[in-house]
Amino acid sequence: MQTAQFDHQDFEPNAQSKLDESLLVKFFTQQREDKTASLKEGRPIFKDVEYIDIKVPGNRSGGACRPAQYRDKQHFPRHYAAFQQRKEMPLEGTPLAEWPLMSRRQVEELAFNNIKTVEHLVAMSDSDTAKFMGMNTLRRKAKMWLDNTDKTARINEIESLKTANTEKDEKILTLESQMLNLMERFDKMDSKTVVTAAAKSSKKIKD
Numbered sequence: 001m002q003t004a005q006f007d008h009q010d011f012e013p014n015a016q017s018k019l020d021e022s023l024l025v026k027f028f029t030q031q032r033e034d035k036t037a038s039l040k041e042g043r044p045i046f047k048d049v050e051y052i053d054i055k056v057p058g059n060r061s062g063g064a065c066r067p068a069q070y071r072d073k074q075h076f077p078r079h080y081a082a083f084q085q086r087k088e089m090p091l092e093g094t095p096l097a098e099w100p101l102m103s104r105r106q107v108e109e110l111a112f113n114n115i116k117t118v119e120h121l122v123a124m125s126d127s128d129t130a131k132f133m134g135m136n137t138l139r140r141k142a143k144m145w146l147d148n149t150d151k152t153a154r155i156n157e158i159e160s161l162k163t164a165n166t167e168k169d170e171k172i173l174t175l176e177s178q179m180l181n182l183m184e185r186f187d188k189m190d191s192k193t194v195v196t197a198a199a200k201s202s203k204k205i206k207d
Helices: 013-022 036-041 070-075 079-082 102-112 118-123 135-206
Strands: 026-031 046-056 059-067
Touching: 013 118, 026 079, 070 079, 118 135
Parallel strands: none
Antiparallel strands: 026 046, 046 059
């Protein structure tokens, strides 16, 4: 069983949220001997214990695998919820296999080292990156690719808002035109009513 190499609570608070997003976190159940119960019963007694496994992208020796504590469940609520529902926590980000710059061999090699998404690659520390030949260049390209996709997404969002505003303005103009037409029709109806009323009044006077 791999022992803890770090405690995620030890990181700087400001960097914690960003770091958590790059970690591979998994809760699971493992049988563990209850020594007190074993001694009392005179035979091995085991019970299910919830464990947490934390892996760092690009670092096969770093991470933690130990019994889960209350603060772990509070710190990684989505992962724990997925565990309770017996679901595998889905990867968030762009899988390396979907990144055009990656070969199948590279994808498999990096997955073996807990690097499964473009975001994992970018989040690697300098010390872990230095362990792989050419990884600095690959990480730099990954960062540029993510920056460009973010810019494209923002541009698309702006264009979408512009389109929505244009459609909204057109609807407002249409409504205003309809209102004007209705007002004109009412004005004409009022004029006819006045003329008709005057004619009737004049006729009564003559009679």
